C-alpha cells in the first residue's frame with residue numbers, strides 16, 4: 001500500500017515543499033475521495049444485504065406483484081316476457097402489458113400508423129416503440145390469422161394487422177402497466193398456440209372476459225331504448241377513478257347508459273406474485289339484470305309500422321310510445337331511423353360500418369338517426385293540445401259544456417284573420433264535436449277565455465315543459481313559454497289574445513316530446529294521474545329482486561271532475577268513431593280494430609308539417625256522473641299509444657296508422673289484451 005501511495009512523481013512543475021509535480025498531488029486528492037465513496041457504498045450494501053435483507057426482498061417482490069382485474073359479466077336485459085335483448089358470451093382475448101415486453105423503454109413512441117411529429121431539426125420527436133412490440137404483434141397476428149375460426153366464412157372480425165397492434169400498444173404510453181387488448185374472440189386452438197409463446201414473448205397473456213351480445217327478440221330492435229356499449233372516450237378518462245380501465249366498455253345510450261352502474265357489476269382481482277401461482281383475492285360480481293316493461297312483440301309491430309309510415313309520406317323521422325295508462329309501464333317505444341346495437345360493439349365486423357354509414361348518409365340533418373325522437377325531439381303538439389285546452393276550460397268553468405258553442409265560418413278576426421283548418425267552416429260546434437272535428441275557431445275562443453295564466457297552469461299540470469322522468473338518458477323537457485319568454489327570447493311586445501288563441505291549438509311557445517303527449521293522454525285515460533313512464537320493470541341481482549332506482553319525478557294526481565273526463569273522452573272517441581272525426585278513415589272499414597279507440601290527431605302548421613296521433617283503448621261508454629268508477633269496474637283502458645311523424649303531413653293519414661298497427665298487435669280479434677299483466681323476472 002505504501003508503495004502505491006509513494007509512486008514516483010509524475011511530470012509537472014516542481015514543488016519545493018513536497019518534491020512532487022502538481023499532477024501527482026491532484027491524483028492523490030482524488031484517491032482519497034474515491035476511497036471514502038467506496039466505503040460509503042460498501043457500507044450501504046452491507047446494510048441492505050445483511051442487516052435489512054428481508055425488508056428489501058419483500059419490497060422488490062412487491063414491485064413485481066401484478067394485480068390483474070378479473071372481468072365481471074355485464075347484467076342481461078330482457079323484455080317483459082323474459083326474451084333476451086342483451087347478454088354476454090364468454091370470450092378469450094390476448095392482452096399485452098407493454099411494460100413487460102422485450103427491450104421496454106418508456107414512451108411516448110412513434111406509432112407506425114401515425115405521421116411522425118417532427119422536432120426543430122426535422123427529426124421525429126418520438127422514438128420507435130420497443131422492439132418487443134413488433135415481435136409480439138407479428139407473432140400474435142400470425143397465429144390468430146391462421147386459425148380456423150378466423151378464416152371461416154363469414155369471419156367474426158377481419159384479420160389482425162400487426163401495425164394496428166403496435167399502434168394499440170403505443171396508445172398505452174401513459175400507462176404501460178395496464179393490459180392492452182390486442183386480439184379477441186379466440187378459439188381454443190388459438191389460445192393453446194399463443195400459450196406456447198408466452199415464455200419467449202414476455203408481456204403476452206391470454207385472459208377471459210365477457211363480451212356484450214345483442215339479440216332481436218321477435219325481430220324487434222329498440223336501439224335507442226336498449227342502447228349500446230362502447231369504449232371510454234378521451235374526455236371520459238375521469239372514469240378511471242371509478243374502476244374503469246382503458247379497454248373497458250361503458251353504456252352509451254338507452255338503459256345500457258341509464259343503468260350503467262347496476263349493469264357493470266364489479267371487477268374481481270387476481271394477484272400474481274413471483275414464483276407463485278396467481279391467487280383470486282376478490283371474485284368478480286356479475287352486474288344486475290334488467291327486465292323491461294317492453295313487450296318485444298308489440299315493439300316489433302311498432303317499429304315496422306313506424307318505418308313504413310315515415311317512408312310512405314317521405315317524412316324525416318318518427319317516434320311512437322305505447323304505455324300502460326295506469327302505471328306508466330312502457331310496452332313499446334320506438335324512434336326511426338335507428339341503428340342496431342351490435343353495430344357499435346368493439347371488434348364488430350367491417351360490414352356493420354357500411355350499414356351504419358348508409359343510415360347516417362340518408363338526409364342526416366333532418367333525420368338525426370342517433371337521436372331518440374320519442375324522448376329528445378320536441379315539436380309543437382298541435383291539435384293534440386286541444387285535449388289540455390278543453391280540460392282546462394271545463395275545470396276552470398270558463399265554458400259550460402251543456403250550453404257553450406261557437407259558430408265556425410272557417411275564419412275569425414283576431415287582429416289578423418285566423419282560419420280553421422276546415423276552410424268552409426264547421427258551423428255550430430259544441431264541446432265534444434270541437435275535439436272530434438278539431439275545430440280551430442272553437443279553441444281560439446276557448447284559449448282567449450282561458451288566458452295566459454290558466455293555459456300555462458294546465459300545460460304544466462299535464463307535464464308539459466318538464467321531464468317526464470322516464471328511465472332513459474337525455475330526455476328533453478320540451479317547452480312551455482310565458483310572456484317573459486315571448487319578450488326576452490322572441491322579441492315580442494307581450495302576451496296578447498292571439499297568443500292565447502294560438503296556444504289553445506298547440507302552437508306558439510309550446511313544444512312537446514311524443515312521450516309527453518303520451519303522458520298527457522294517460523291522464524285523461526286513467527282519470528287524472530300523471531304517470532312517470534318506466535322502461536325497466538324489475539332489477540334483479542342473481543335472480544333476487546333489488547329495490548327500484550329512486551326517480552327524479554313522482555306521479556302527480558290531478559283532480560278532474562267526472563264530467564270533464566266524460567266530455568273530453570267522448571270528444572276523443574268521436575275522432576275515431578264518427579265519419580267527420582279526423583281519424584275515422586284510419587280506423588274504419590278494412591282499417592278497423594277489435595277494440596274501441598279514443599284519440600286525437602294533430603298536424604302542426606309551423607316549420608315542418610308534423611303529424612301526431614295519440615289515443616287510448618279500449619274506450620268505454622260511461623255514466624257522465626261517475627266515469628272514473630266505471631273505468632275501475634271494467635279495468636279499462638289498457639293502453640295509450642302516441643305516434644309522431646316529423647314532416648309527416650296530416651296526423652290522421654300518417655301517424656294514426658302507426659297507433660292502429662300497435663293496437664292490432666296488442667289485442668286479439670276478440671279484443672282481449674295480449675300484453676302480460678306483469679313483467680316476469
Ligand SMILES: [Zn+2]
Pocket residue numbers: 408410420421422425426427438439440441442
Ligand atoms: Zn272549425
